[in-house]
Amino acid sequence: MVELLGPAEIRGLAAELDVRPTKKLGQNFVHDPNTVRRIVELAGVGAGDVVLEVGPGLGSLTLGLLGAGAEVIAVEIDPVLAGRLPTTVAERGQEAAGRLTVVGADALRVKAADLPAEPVALVANLPYNVAVPVVLHLLAELPSLARGLVMVQTEVADRMAAGPGSRIYGVPSVKLAWYGRARKVAAVPRAVFWPVPNVDSALVSFERAESGVKESTVDKETLFGVVDAAFAQRRKTLRAALAGWAGSADRAGAVLVAAGIDPRTRGEQLDVGDFARIVAAAGRAPRPSGA
Template identity: 80%
Template sequence: MTEPALLGPAEIRGLAAELDVRPTKKLGQNFVHDANTVRRIVELAGVGPGDAVLEVGPGLGSLTLGLLAAGARVAAVEIDPVLAARLPGTVAEHAPDAAGRLTVLTADALRVRAAELPEPPGALVANLPYNVAVPVVLHLLAELPSLVRALVMVQTEVADRMAAGPGSRVYGVPSVKLAWYGTARKVAAVPRSVFWPVPNVDSALVAFERGTPPAGADRDAVFAVVDAAFAQRRKTLRAALAGWAGSPAHAEEVLLRAGVDPRTRGEQLTVTDFARIAAAR
């Protein structure tokens, strides 16, 4: 089997011109045109022959071809109908042997359901639109229990928040909610020069491995506490959770029952601490 030819700058611009695609900020469209970057992403994702991979926002197909070159079966979710319609043709041209391993869904990744996919994917590998990166990852982890790992390219600031631990300046809602599902870590920076058009932000790769949520905890209940705790970051938990608990005094009672100092702030707590607070209510 011949290895699929990956897309370079000339192919990317040629496809964009053919489709009259003008990358939009609204959809967060920045297309990767560097084959070495694509190979690195696929390698870091640990994708190999027979793996079922979910790709979100394949765009013009750079990463799709890289995943297929590794032998994966790829379900690609693309919200732009013009790009979604062109992708099978691009794969047929550059990797005819791999065309049968691609499924394209014209859909919003924030609304994708497990039943729409050809099979349960084991990995998520994606260059995610920066404006919806965290909501997309959280939705897919909730909807697809089969996802045991992910490698996503996001804006560096988003990557920092996703991978932050308690006590970090950027630790917040995305950090805690991702920690519910497993462990996220920032693994590599990605230069702006590998994209077309060149974005005005830096990018990074975040790796994720699914773990086990806190035992006996209800996700929705825990996430409600997390949202309340970080709605006003500078407040103590006694004050921040007053609305959630009904009053500052009741919030203090719940916190003490959970073994948490009411004077603490949300950014000091682990997902397990938040689970104890939810249970103590």
């Protein structure tokens, strides 16, 4: 049995390690055991699952994942926190200690070769300022990741799960859709954190698509470049917004027509499949005279 951390234990560990949570690292530690249990349950992880956790901090969620029988690979950038985590686990669930591996690294730079096994799920309380880049990097680097559940700022959760036509639909929405489906599943109250953050949080789940855009012949980096260009100036039509990418507004218009998309359309109206058609059409659209 693994004993979870409560408010007193969290503060005790922080005092022992002289840890002062910083906004720079997005350190807000979950101190409510019921919230941890809920996250683990929603993540659907169990015995034998290899789970990647980013930013385990003092170990609240780590203990919950281990308690469910999972094997946990915890990526922690803070050497003090990374060094203490195995001891915390051994103290609160000795049997579980053998199922924990701590990797001292920046999650934005971690590679598959840095990990001892191929994780099937990502479960993490992510720093708000790097949440989307971390998820996108890990999905690209770790093809074994089939699903995930991450806790992020509510506004970030909304953007991650937004669909075409929404005011908040944008670059994160489309790029995550390249890999699969994301959805906002639950709110997380501020009171379960220490220190209490000044923003609301939510849980976002995702499932990697087994087929679809990612299996196509369209180059991902090219598509992501089109997405970046389309949303860099949201108020412009795609003909104007993609002029730099295509070489001219006339060329962009020709590509869009070849893709079956009205050049007067704006980026927020397209789904990831539409962007894939634009990339594919770029290789076959006729060039305007003089281009």
